[in-house]
Amino acid sequence: MTSVGNGQAVVRVENLYKRFGDLEVLKGIDMEVDKGEVVVIFGRSGSGKSTLLRCVNFLEDPTSGMIEVAGVRLEGGHRTKGKREQVRQLRIKAGMVFQSFNLFPNMTVIGNVTEGPITVKGIPEGDARSIGMDLLAKVGLSDKADEHPIRLSGGQQQRVAIARALAMEPEVMLFDEPTSALDPELIGEVLAVMKSLATDLHMTMMVVTHEMGFAREVANRMMFFNEGVILEQGTPDEMINHTKYPETKKFFEAVL
Amino acid sequence: MATPEVGAGETRPPAQRPQGRMEGISQASARIPFKLKVAVVWIVIFLVLAFLFNAADFDTQFMRDRADFVLKGLTYTILIALASIVLAVVLALLGALGRLSRNPVAYGVSGFYASFFRGTPLIVQLFLITFALPVIVGNLGLPQSFEELLTLDPFVAGIVGLGLNYGAYMTEIFRAGIQSVSHGQTEAADALGMTYPQKMKRVVLPQAFRVIIPPTGNEFIAMMKDTALVGFLGVVVAQAEIFRRAQLVAAADFKPIEAYLLAAGMYWALTAVFTFFQSRLERRISKGYVRGGTTTAKEKKAQFMSASAAGGAGGGAGMAEIDTEEDVSGPELKGQGH
Numbered sequence: 001m002t003s004v005g006n007g008q009a010v011v012r013v014e015n016l017y018k019r020f021g022d023l024e025v026l027k028g029i030d031m032e033v034d035k036g037e038v039v040v041i042f043g044r045s046g047s048g049k050s051t052l053l054r055c056v057n058f059l060e061d062p063t064s065g066m067i068e069v070a071g072v073r074l075e076g077g078h079r080t081k082g083k084r085e086q087v088r089q090l091r092i093k094a095g096m097v098f099q100s101f102n103l104f105p106n107m108t109v110i111g112n113v114t115e116g117p118i119t120v121k122g123i124p125e126g127d128a129r130s131i132g133m134d135l136l137a138k139v140g141l142s143d144k145a146d147e148h149p150i151r152l153s154g155g156q157q158q159r160v161a162i163a164r165a166l167a168m169e170p171e172v173m174l175f176d177e178p179t180s181a182l183d184p185e186l187i188g189e190v191l192a193v194m195k196s197l198a199t200d201l202h203m204t205m206m207v208v209t210h211e212m213g214f215a216r217e218v219a220n221r222m223m224f225f226n227e228g229v230i231l232e233q234g235t236p237d238e239m240i241n242h243t244k245y246p247e248t249k250k251f252f253e254a255v256l
Numbered sequence: 257m258a259t260p261e262v263g264a265g266e267t268r269p270p271a272q273r274p275q276g277r278m279e280g281i282s283q284a285s286a287r288i289p290f291k292l293k294v295a296v297v298w299i300v301i302f303l304v305l306a307f308l309f310n311a312a313d314f315d316t317q318f319m320r321d322r323a324d325f326v327l328k329g330l331t332y333t334i335l336i337a338l339a340s341i342v343l344a345v346v347l348a349l350l351g352a353l354g355r356l357s358r359n360p361v362a363y364g365v366s367g368f369y370a371s372f373f374r375g376t377p378l379i380v381q382l383f384l385i386t387f388a389l390p391v392i393v394g395n396l397g398l399p400q401s402f403e404e405l406l407t408l409d410p411f412v413a414g415i416v417g418l419g420l421n422y423g424a425y426m427t428e429i430f431r432a433g434i435q436s437v438s439h440g441q442t443e444a445a446d447a448l449g450m451t452y453p454q455k456m457k458r459v460v461l462p463q464a465f466r467v468i469i470p471p472t473g474n475e476f477i478a479m480m481k482d483t484a485l486v487g488f489l490g491v492v493v494a495q496a497e498i499f500r501r502a503q504l505v506a507a508a509d510f511k512p513i514e515a516y517l518l519a520a521g522m523y524w525a526l527t528a529v530f531t532f533f534q535s536r537l538e539r540r541i542s543k544g545y546v547r548g549g550t551t552t553a554k555e556k557k558a559q560f561m562s563a564s565a566a567g568g569a570g571g572g573a574g575m576a577e578i579d580t581e582e583d584v585s586g587p588e589l590k591g592q593g594h
Contacts, residue, residue, distance in 0.1 A: 057447060059443055059446060059447065088449045088450075088451065089449070091446065091447055091448070091449040092448075092449035094447075095447075096444075096447035098440060098443070098444065098447075100440050102438075102440035102441060102443060102444035103444075104441065104444065104445075104458075104459055104463075105463065106459075106462040106463050115448065115458065116448040116449070116450075119448075119450060119454050119458055120448055120449045120450055120454070164448075165447075165448075168448060168449070
C-alpha cells in the first residue's frame, strides 16, 4: 500500500480515543507512519484530523490509547509520575508546524530557530547558530536571520517555523494545516519547502492539509478522516481517482 | 413653522450677524492656544495660593532653612520605594503563577495572599508587621534567633509591608500580562520540548513583561507616595523619609504649613519626574514589535475554525500548567500599535 513500506514505523498510534466533554472527536484510531513516509491527512472540518496530529505530540492528551514516536511510547489518559518528562522526550522527537506559525515575536528569526537547540538540547550558541543558518538557507531565508518575525510575510514566517522545528532534528515532522492561514500567493513557497523536505531530506511527515496538488505530488499515502475515524486510505492515485466511498468523493468534488 | 423663510434665517452664517463685544472677545480667545490658556489657569491658581499663604503668615525663610533637612529624606523615600517595588514584583510574579496554577496549594496560597493584602488597609498591615509581629513571635516562645529575625527594624518593616501590599495588587497585573501571551506561544514552546520554567523564562515572561511594565510603573509612582506611611513606624531620624522629617520640623517649631507644603512639593516633583519617564517608556514599548504580530484578522478566523474543529474545547494543551479556562477572560492586546 505504501510506496516506502520499509517496516520501520516512526509513529505508531494504537486504539486512540479523544473526547472533549461529551464530544468524541477520535473514535479508535490505529495507524503507523514508516520512516521517510509522507502521510497526508485530510477530511472535513471537525473530522478529527488536527486533533490526531495534536495527540501525537501530546498537545492534546489522548483520552485513551497508545502513542509511540521514535521509540518513546506513552499511554494517553493517565497522569502518571514522570509522564511530563516522557511527554517532553516524545515532543523533542516530533517537530510541529502550526497553522498560525506561532513564531516567538520576542526573538529574531535566527533566535527562533536556535531556541530549541540551545534551551532544550543545551547545544552551544555558536554551534546552534551555524545549524540555524544552514536551515535558514534551506528554507531560503538566510538574509532574514536578524529580522524579527513581525517584519516577515506569512509565507516567510511559516518557512522560519519549519526551520525552527527542523533545528531539533526530529524523527517526524507534524504539519497542522500549514498553509491555511496564508494568502493564496504565499502558499506555494511553503509547499515547495515541504516538498524538498520530503524529496531531499526523506523526512517522515504527517501533514494535515487540503492542498491536493501537494498530496498528489508528494504523499506516499493519503488518509481520509470522517467523523473521528479513518474512513479510507491509500496512494494519492487510489484515493483521488478510485475512491470507493461517497464521502471521500463528495469531499474531492468540493476541494478539487 | 418650517417655512422656507425661517429655515433660511437659521442657516445664515454666524459671521453675518451683528458682532457684539462678547463675540469679539471669544474670537480673539479662539486664536490663543489651548495649552497657553491652561498655563494661565495654573499660574492664577498658584498666585491665589501664594496670596493666601502670605496672608496666613507663611514663613518662607523657615521653609528655606529646613528644606535641606527634609530633602535628605528624599533618598530614603526613593530607597524604600525601590526596595518595595522589587519585592512587590517578585511577589506579584509568584502570586500570578499561583493564580494560574492548577495546583490547589499554589492557587489557594496566592488567593489568600491577594485577598488579605488587598482587603485590609496598608497602614494596618504596616502596623501589624512592625508592632504586632514581634509580640506574636515573642508570645509563641520561638527560639531567640527566630524572634530576632522576625522583629524587623521599622525601616525594613516598612519595605516589607509596602512590598507585600503592592505585590498583592500587582498579582492581577502580572496575571493579566501572562494571560495576554497567546496560547499558540505556549504550545510552540511545548512542541519544542521546553520544560515549564524554560517556557516561562524564554517565551511567556519576555512577552508578558511588555504588557506588565507600564502599569508596574504606575504602581511604582503610587508607591512613592505611600512611602509616607512608613513615617508612622518610628524610623530613626537618620533614616527618616520625607514625611517623617516634615513631621519633625512641623512639631519642633509649630510650622505645619511650611513643613507639610515642603513635603508635598517634594512628593509632587518626584512623581512628576517619574510620570514623565513612565509615559516615555510606555510610548517606546508600544512602538516596539507588536505582540502576536502574526495574528491577522484572517488568521484569527483560522484559529477560530481550528478551535471549533478541535471540538470547541479551546484547544487546551493537556499537560499545560496554565489554566486554559482563564485564557478566555484574559485581556487581548492584539493590534496594539502598528
